[in-house]
Amino acid sequence: MKPVLLLGGGGHAAVVLDVLTLCDVPMAGYLAPSPGRLDLPYLGDDSLLSTLSPSDYRVALGVGSTGVMPLRRQLFERAKRWGFECVTLIHPRAIVARSAVLAEGVQVMAGAVIQPGCHLHENVLVNTAASVDHHCELAAHCHIAPGARLSGGVRLGALCHVGTGASLLQGITLGDHCLVAAGAVVLGNWPAGSRVKGIPATQF
Structure with missing residues (x-):
């Protein structure tokens, strides 16, 4: 090796x-x-x-x-x-479903959960204790920060950042280069380049 x-x-x-x-x-x-x-x-x-x-x-x-x-x-x-x-790295104490697809360079850190049907593209980082539920798709270079939660069927464009402790409702789509601030709760779709914060999340 x-x-x-x-x-x-x-x-x-x-x-x-x-x-x-x-x-x-x-x-x-x-x-x-x-x-x-x-x-x-x-x-x-x-x-x-x-x-x-x-x-x-x-x-x-x-x-x-x-x-x-x-x-x-x-x-x-x-x-x-x-x-x-x-x-491609998976911490021994992460949980990754057998049907999940992880591309080159993906990193899944301690306590993170990747559920069935997920597709993580190149260089995605799912950080400590974050969770990505069933059938989510994360485009290249996304970062899911510690403790963030993605419900089922979420779609993220390339280079999105979901901040620490943020939550995304099921089925939501974010365009490329979106930034979700720490602790935000995202209840709807946002186009490329959006920056959102708060509960419910609004543009800033």
Whole structure:
């Protein structure tokens, strides 16, 4: 099994490293703009990736987000452009239905639940104790933050961010680049680029 290079050195990188360790994935070190506090060799900044061979290493993204996530998407696309496989991660204490489809680079963290019929596209992050109920579809690079709840049949466009503790009613559709603030309760559909907060959620 090819060892993994962790991209990032902050808080989310520490969480990803824990999952990799629990899953007995061999690690080579991490790349970040400057050394962090990870218990892993620091190899240099992200530019080093272009000098390494995808036949020798895989990568795991250690960058989260607090909003729509261009940096996380950029790192994923850069790694793919250079030919690297992005590791798909499932914490041993997450629950993922057998019929769920997880694309390359998806990360499902501790206590998260992915129910039957769900489809998570490339580089989706379902964070700690979040839940995605039956037959949801999450387009590429979405982030479901800790404790957020998606009811059945929700559809999210690319690069959506659902904040900590937010809830989406069943069957709702959000367009690309939508931001749902922490604690919001979303009762209806919203077009691309919407930013919503509150109970019930309204535009801000």
